[in-house]
Amino acid sequence: MLMLDVKDVHKHFGQLHVLKGISLQLERGETGVLFGRSGSGKSTLLRCINYLESIDSGEIYVDNELVTPERAKLRKLRANIGFVFQQFNLFPHLSILGNVTLGLKVVRKTPEDEAREIALIALEDVGLKEKAENYPEELSGGQQQRVAIARSIAMNPKMILFDEPTSALDPELIGEVLEVMKDLSQQGMTMLVVSHEMGFARETADKMFFLHGGKLVEQGPPSEIFRKPKTEECRRFIEAIL
Numbered sequence: 062m063l064m065l066d067v068k069d070v071h072k073h074f075g076q077l078h079v080l081k082g083i084s085l086q087l088e089r090g091e092t093g094v095l096f097g098r099s100g101s102g103k104s105t106l107l108r109c110i111n112y113l114e115s116i117d118s119g120e121i122y123v124d125n126e127l128v129t130p131e132r133a134k135l136r137k138l139r140a141n142i143g144f145v146f147q148q149f150n151l152f153p154h155l156s157i158l159g160n161v162t163l164g165l166k167v168v169r170k171t172p173e174d175e176a177r178e179i180a181l182i183a184l185e186d187v188g189l190k191e192k193a194e195n196y197p198e199e200l201s202g203g204q205q206q207r208v209a210i211a212r213s214i215a216m217n218p219k220m221i222l223f224d225e226p227t228s229a230l231d232p233e234l235i236g237e238v239l240e241v242m243k244d245l246s247q248q249g250m251t252m253l254v255v256s257h258e259m260g261f262a263r264e265t266a267d268k269m270f271f272l273h274g275g276k277l278v279e280q281g282p283p284s285e286i287f288r289k290p291k292t293e294e295c296r297r298f299i300e301a302i303l
């Protein structure tokens with residue numbers, strides 16, 4: 062059962078051809094790691110998947126539903142896809158619990174008590190239940206990113222997209238975030254993760270996708286990608302970051 066089906070997607074920013082016929086698929090429950098140089102189009106691709114950006118041609122299906130700008134469908138799509146960014150984007154004036162319940166209350170219209178219950182379970186999943194009454198500024202960057210992940214989990218999404226979730230963190234805080242993501246992957250969440258954390262990719266990814274100059278030049282399981290990359294670009298890139 063495909064959860065994500067990206068078919069021959071092209072995207073321009075003005076004259077700049079940023080995505081040049083991207084096709085990739087994730088089965089339900091799979092974790093994909095998307096990597097490649099800065100400017101290769103990784104963020105743009107993620108943004109197209111939940112229609113933060115329009116596409117010029119091609120098609121994207123999430124759980125067999127075509128991604129279109131039609132309002133009602135778009136609202137449903139966005140409610141079904143979690144997005145975790147490099148910057149955690151927590152609301153500073155809301156408690157951790159307030160941050161995690163907000164989407165439930167506003168988007169899902171979940172009653173307060175129930176939202177609280179769901180949020181506490183999500184916070185427990187990321188090991189931060191005891192911080193529910195704290196405020197974002199009282200937490201480390203790693204903890205804040207785990208709250209951002211809990212906020213996604215609480216919405217019970219079909220898939221979560223991660224755009225360099227650990228690249229704004231101090232090195233000693235990266236591991237705890239990757240650990241939470243690994244747990245989530247093992248629990249069967251479908252995830253597409255932009256990351257250059259190759260240890261994480263090796264342990265967690267079902268598939269890796271190497272984007273180069275707007276093209277998906279290589280894909281495969283980590284065993285293949287690490288042992289025997291097919292292209293020179295991919296081989297060099299992996300060598301450079303390892």
Ligand SMILES: Nc1ncnc2c1ncn2[C@@H]1O[C@H](COP(=O)(O)OP(=O)(O)O)[C@@H](O)[C@H]1O
Pocket residue numbers: 074077079097098099100101102103104105106
């Ligand atoms: N909103 C935008 N307007 C114009 N150009 C953009 C915009 N967003 C990204 N780009 C350009 O598209 C290319 C791909 O960017 P991006 O998807 O952010 O790459 P990556 O995430 O792989 O670093 C880059 O050349 C970038 O400058």
Ligand SMILES: [Mg+2]
Pocket residue numbers: 103104105224
């Ligand atoms: Mg990016």
